[in-house]
Amino acid sequence: MSKKARPRIYNRAGQRVPVQDKTWYALQASGDAAERVIEVFVYGEIGGWGITANQFVQDLRAMDDGASPVIAAFNSIGGDLFDGLAMHNALSRLGERCTGRIDALAASAASVAVCGAHRVVIASNAMLMIHNPWTYAAGDAEDFRKVADVLDQTMEAIIAAYKAKAPDIDEVELRRLVANETWLTASEAVALGLADEVGDGVKVKACLGQGAVLQRYQHVPAELLAQLDEPAETESDLEPDDPPLTPTVVDSAKLALMITQRCAEAGISNLVDSLLSSTKLENEEVVQAELARATAVNDLCVAARLPEFSAEFVAAGLDVAAVRARLFDKIVTSGKGFEIDNSLPLDDDPAPKVQAKQIDQPSIWSARQAAQAGKSRSATGARR
Known part of the structure; x- marks a missing residue:
């Protein structure tokens, strides 16, 4: 299986152009026919403003041969719950040949999606975050009662998605963790059954350009927020074979x-x-x-x-x-x-x-x- 390369963009003069928007989504296959592996990189927001479930499912369907192993790699702040559920179900239908991989962060709807994989591997320095569904609302008292009912129903969908991955998890404890917006380390996620294995740690920029959105959450670990202040890539960070910026x-x-x-x-x-x-x-x-x-x-x-x-x-x-x-x-x-x-x-x-x-x-x-x-x-x- 080939390693995913850091994207490079050059202009017509052969000069390296720094990438400004690092939110990306890609699907690739590598290896010979007998050893073919399909990788889906869900690096970005889930839903209408980012990676939609429709795009995800259609792209996967177009490349899937029905036999090759599929790896779904996540580094996402989450987003639309229903798109996350649709992704969860799409991965679940792949059965044992599907592995979910948390490269840095699977938060919110992304944590729901990755739990659809038969086996989940989380990097040793990655995190998985679970929390209650949240929405905007406007209207009179009756409108708000309807919204509350819908939120209760979506909560049950979230619990069901997590329990499908970890059937032995204590439901009372699970609901407590969800209600408290819990950020799970790799070992904690494995202990709960929401991940199966701790993999090697990798350095991935927080949510690939969407790190600022982490501030919308209430209990974000300080080390994740600290990444928001890291300087952008400069010319000195370019790889040795990169042409000089003249x-x-x-x-x-x-x-x-x-x-x-x-x-x-x-x-x-x-x-x-x-x-x-x-x-x-x-x-x-x-x-x-x-x-x-x-x-x-x-x-x-x-x-x-x-x-x-x-x-x-x-x-x-x-x-x-x-x-x-x-x-x-x-x-x-x-x-x-x-x-x-x-x-x-x-x-x-x-x-x-x-x-x-x-x-x-x-x-x-x-x-x-x-x-x-x-x-x-x-x-x-x-x-x-």
Whole structure:
């Protein structure tokens, strides 16, 4: 089985470009046909903002030959509980040929997902975190009663997932640990039966760029939070065979043309001015990164049915996480509703997601009446 290499990105001049967003998801197969091993790397948030269960299942199905061993490697803060349950069930269906591997962290929904594997190996310096389901909610008292009922039901789904992996676990103790947001070391996870073996320790950056989200939890171990303050990779950290990062001559006109053409191809020409402002036409690497960010921001705004804010967000230099927060804040004023999320809140988390806006029939009727009255006045004036 081949070792997963650290990703490298080079520009056209052969220069190494530091990777900014280290959240990634990959699936690969290695070895000859007789020794084929399928590896799935779930390194990132689970759910609509990251790795969806649909993507996970479809990719796995496309590569699975029904016989090769499957290793599902996790380093995830968690996310959407129901996606985590779907991943759990997908791994469970693989039977004895499936191994779950916790490379650094399997928290929240990720802990549910990895427990679907027949055998779970947790690195000696990794952790597994379990906690109660959590959600945003808005509405009247009856709405909140319904939300509480749903949370109780999802709690039972979580308990069932853990007990499927550890049938001999004491349920009273399990519920206590879940309620207290418990961070389990490798040996503790094995002792409870949620993991089967302690593997070799590996150094993996906390959640690959999503470490800040760890702050939403209440009892995060200090050593994990400390990783958030580690400096980013510098030129001195590059491997010996990496080409040196040498300065290049910037062709501003060429970069401006690139932005215009790429935006036209992506259907986001309305963002050209914002990109010219945010990139300052510094260099091609910055432009490429900003184009990718602008596309992601625009996709989020379109999905939220608020495309009019995409230019503003791009010009402000907001990253995807910040845009999500602002979209949540804007959507919450349009109605009410709730959505289950197996994550705890940050102090400055936005208000809850809500249902789509309802049709305002009185306003539509008034607008039509006003338009009809205007036509009548115009016709009267014409006759005079």
